[in-house]
Amino acid sequence: MSRIAHLPRPHFDAARRGRGRISLIGAGPGAADLLTLRAVRCLGLADVVFYDRLVEPEVLTHVRSGATRICVGKEVGAHAWPQPRIDRAIVAAALEGRRVVRLKSGDPSIFGRAAEEIAAARAQGIEVEVIPGITAASAAAAELCRPLTERGRIDRVVLATATCRTDDAPPDLGGLVRPGAMLVFYMAMHRLGALSEALAAAGLGSDHPATICAEVSRPQARSLTTTVGRMAGDCAAAGITNPAVVMVAVAKAPGDGTPGLLGQGRGRTSTAAGSQHDPLPSGV
Amino acid sequence: MSRIAHLPRPHFDAARRGRGRISLIGAGPGAADLLTLRAVRCLGLADVVFYDRLVEPEVLTHVRSGATRICVGKEVGAHAWPQPRIDRAIVAAALEGRRVVRLKSGDPSIFGRAAEEIAAARAQGIEVEVIPGITAASAAAAELCRPLTERGRIDRVVLATATCRTDDAPPDLGGLVRPGAMLVFYMAMHRLGALSEALAAAGLGSDHPATICAEVSRPQARSLTTTVGRMAGDCAAAGITNPAVVMVAVAKAPGDGTPGLLGQGRGRTSTAAGSQHDPLPSGV
Numbered sequence: 419m420s421r422i423a424h425l426p427r428p429h430f431d432a433a434r435r436g437r438g439r440i441s442l443i444g445a446g447p448g449a450a451d452l453l454t455l456r457a458v459r460c461l462g463l464a465d466v467v468f469y470d471r472l473v474e475p476e477v478l479t480h481v482r483s484g485a486t487r488i489c490v491g492k493e494v495g496a497h498a499w500p501q502p503r504i505d506r507a508i509v510a511a512a513l514e515g516r517r518v519v520r521l522k523s524g525d526p527s528i529f530g531r532a533a534e535e536i537a538a539a540r541a542q543g544i545e546v547e548v549i550p551g552i553t554a555a556s557a558a559a560a561e562l563c564r565p566l567t568e569r570g571r572i573d574r575v576v577l578a579t580a581t582c583r584t585d586d587a588p589p590d591l592g593g594l595v596r597p598g599a600m601l602v603f604y605m606a607m608h609r610l611g612a613l614s615e616a617l618a619a620a621g622l623g624s625d626h627p628a629t630i631c632a633e634v635s636r637p638q639a640r641s642l643t644t645t646v647g648r649m650a651g652d653c654a655a656a657g658i659t660n661p662a663v664v665m666v667a668v669a670k671a672p673g674d675g676t677p678g679l680l681g682q683g684r685g686r687t688s689t690a691a692g693s694q695h696d697p698l699p700s701g702v
Numbered sequence: 703m704s705r706i707a708h709l710p711r712p713h714f715d716a717a718r719r720g721r722g723r724i725s726l727i728g729a730g731p732g733a734a735d736l737l738t739l740r741a742v743r744c745l746g747l748a749d750v751v752f753y754d755r756l757v758e759p760e761v762l763t764h765v766r767s768g769a770t771r772i773c774v775g776k777e778v779g780a781h782a783w784p785q786p787r788i789d790r791a792i793v794a795a796a797l798e799g800r801r802v803v804r805l806k807s808g809d810p811s812i813f814g815r816a817a818e819e820i821a822a823a824r825a826q827g828i829e830v831e832v833i834p835g836i837t838a839a840s841a842a843a844a845e846l847c848r849p850l851t852e853r854g855r856i857d858r859v860v861l862a863t864a865t866c867r868t869d870d871a872p873p874d875l876g877g878l879v880r881p882g883a884m885l886v887f888y889m890a891m892h893r894l895g896a897l898s899e900a901l902a903a904a905g906l907g908s909d910h911p912a913t914i915c916a917e918v919s920r921p922q923a924r925s926l927t928t929t930v931g932r933m934a935g936d937c938a939a940a941g942i943t944n945p946a947v948v949m950v951a952v953a954k955a956p957g958d959g960t961p962g963l964l965g966q967g968r969g970r971t972s973t974a975a976g977s978q979h980d981p982l983p984s985g986v
Contacts, residue, residue, distance in 0.1 A: 420936040425845040425915065425923035444840075446738070454836065455742065456735040525836075527843035528859060533852040548844035552738065552809075552834045556728075559811035560832035561709040567863075568817040574862040574878075575812060579851075593877025594858075631709065639709035652704040 426547070438512030440539050442532050444525040444551015445469075447661075449635035450476035452552045460549060465516035468508055471498070472523035472661055474636065481519075501531055505538035512544045523661070525553040529579055529604050553577070554663045555602040558631035561639060566600045571669040573598045580606035580613050580664075595620035595668055603664040610650035610664070617646045617666065624648075632662035710831070722796030724823050726816050728809040728835015729753075731945075733919035734760035736836050744833055749800035752792055755782070756807035756945055758920065765803075785815055789822035796828045807945070809837040813863055813888050837861070838947045839886040842915035845923060850884045855953040857882045864890035864897050864948075879904035879952055887948040894934035894948070901930045901950065908932075916946035 441460050446452035461467065461480040468488045469478065481487060488507070491498030499507075504520075511518045526532040526548050539546040555577055559566045566575045576594050580603045594601060595617065606613055607630075618624060624647025631641045644652040646666065653662075725744050730736035745751065745764040752772045753762065765771060772791070775782030783791070788804075795802045810816040810832050823830040839861055843850045850859045860878050864887045878885060879901065890897055891914075902908060908931025915925045928936040930950065937946075 420926055420928035420932060420940075422924055422926045422940050425918070425925055426847075449740070451740040451743065452738050452834070454730070454736050454738055456733070458739065459735065525840045527840055527849040527851070529851050530849065531853060532849040536847060536849070546847060548847055548849075550736070550836045550840040550844040552836065553840060556809045556811055556834040556837060560834040563710075563820060563830060563832055565811040565814065565816040565820070565832075567811070567813050569815060574860055576858055576860050578858040593880050596877050634709070640706055641709055642704055642706045644704035648704060656704075656706050 437545070438515045438518060439545040439547070440508055440512050440518045440520060440535070441547050441549060442520045442522065442526040442530075442535060443549045444527075444530070444553075445473050445477050445521050445523050446552035447524060447554045447557040447634045447636075448472070448474050448639075449557075450474055450479070452557065452635055453477060453480070454549065454551070457549050457551065461519060461521070463517055464519040466511050467519045467521055468504065469521040470523050473521055477521070501534055505535055508535060509538050509542050509544060512539065513542060522551070525551040528553045528577060554604060554631075554634050554661070555665075557634045558602075558641075558663050558665065561634060562629070562631065562641060566602070568669070571598070572600050572667060573670075575600045575602065577602050577604065579604050580609040591616050591620040595622055597668055597670040599668045601664075601666045601668065603666075605660055606664045607653060607658065607660045607662050610653055613664065614646055614650055622646050622666070622668070626666065626668075629665045630658055630662055631665065632658045634661070634663065721829070722799045722802060723829040723831070724792055724796050724802045724804060724819070725831050725833060726804045726806065726810040726814070726819060727833045728811075728814070728837075729757045729761050729805050729807050730836040731808060731838045731841040731918045731920075732756070732758050732923075733841075734758055734763070736841065736919055737761060737764070738833065738835070741833050741835065745803060745805070747801055748803040750795050751803045751805055752788065752795075753805040754807050757805055761805070785818055789819055792819060793822050793826050793828060796823065797826060806835070809835040812837045812861060838888060838915075838918050838945070839949075841918045842886075842925075842947050842949065845918060846913070846915065846925060850886070852953070855882070856884045856951060857954075859884045859886065861886050861888065863888050864893040875900050875904040879906055881952055881954040883952045885948075885950045885952065887950075889944055890948045891937060891942065891944045891946050894937055897948065898930055898934055906930050906950070906952070910950065910952075913949045914942055914946055915949065916942045918945070918947065 443457045443460055458480045462482050464485050466486040467481050468490050471491050478487060490504050508518050508520050520535060522530045536546050567573060576599055626646045628646050628649045629641055629643055630653055633639050642652060642656055642658055727741045727744055742764045746766050748769050750770040751765050752774050755775050762771060774788050792802050792804050804819060806814045820830050851857060860883055887897060910930045912930050912933045913925055913927055914937055917923050926936060926940055926942055
């Protein structure tokens, strides 16, 4: 049987006596003016805000002056809280009846570890909601002024992570690297060598264009136009580290004439040979 | 040679005498409070706003009273402007020295036809910028309170369109339907039968779960929990039409133990048999 349900309205300001609640908020990629109005309003109502290291200080100006602010780090390196400690802390604060905000960079639903925090809240019967944020791929495309999709050439966007254990096998990207795809890799800067190899194994030539966008939407935002083969060395030389996204377009060949995914021919299941045209700018 | 560049700052309020400019703004999926602060500010500065049929009236309250508002339709059906007419109109208004906003639902960079408008502007030397918006997949995940990624189970998100010519071959989704992927199909409601067939051909069983989220973030937002085999009939019975997204999770098997894309084993390049667990709720 199918089930139909009305999706919930935002409840972050719904007062329930003595009952705390948790709002997971996406702060977007950095710039404070890429917050949504809903996020701003929710920050102004919070009693306590747990925020990531990547959240810009200006974003916190929307938190009311009486609220508690707690930096949980949550990036590779020192002073980061392990995820289970964050889970416990936000739940404990909500159980005290407080309005808790968990403020994350980007969108909580995309590589934001939100599933664990939602599960922890629900296990204690705590109300939880998610307020979406601008994800880095959208913001990078906006800053480059080059869309992620392009009618007739790019009809799907793949948001992937390159995070894995150091000694694992290279990725199997064969299925992703097909004509018509824009690949965006998050948190990839420490794995660029492995990513290059994997993309090559999937059929992309070493001279296939790649664009790296670092610190998207922040004052120091910059992009690097390079190739799949050289991106690791070029990023190292330019001092580009996380946060950054790697964008690799595998466009359909010009004149392919297939206007959308469902129009993709049966025979074209191979990798991207002959479709090396990249819609990202050659020099931004 | 690689090239590095600083990404541009927003320029929508930079006055240049006698020179118009165009801002492509993402209004998000519907709810007016999912606009970003940057979008609100830009709307307040515009001289003329060209907006889509799917933009909610409340969003337009941010447009200053003296500005011209022009609905360009841009949905299937009557009274929609063809894309080339939109391109010409926004460019013509900018050439008159006006601050032009092209307001689109969702994110302009994701299935927003922004590439054509950017190209038209640049061909006339018009300054153009993109202000990102919350895309429907992010908003649907937030409303369902179920993230698009989940550590160890779903490590990539595919945003695809099911729009194509009616008589085209079914899609080749073999590469997309692999363990670890969350598939989100935009603008698919008139092609659900073909999408079902394509997903089946790619290896998903007809009883594989699918969730359809319609009119995400609007007052009438609702979700339908169904299966790949039944989704066309169930959506027809429930009267669900566009705008909606179809979400199909192809999780890794529990205990798979591969924490991310780069850890995906070489041997698992087949389709999703044995990985039918769906992280979306069985009843939202």
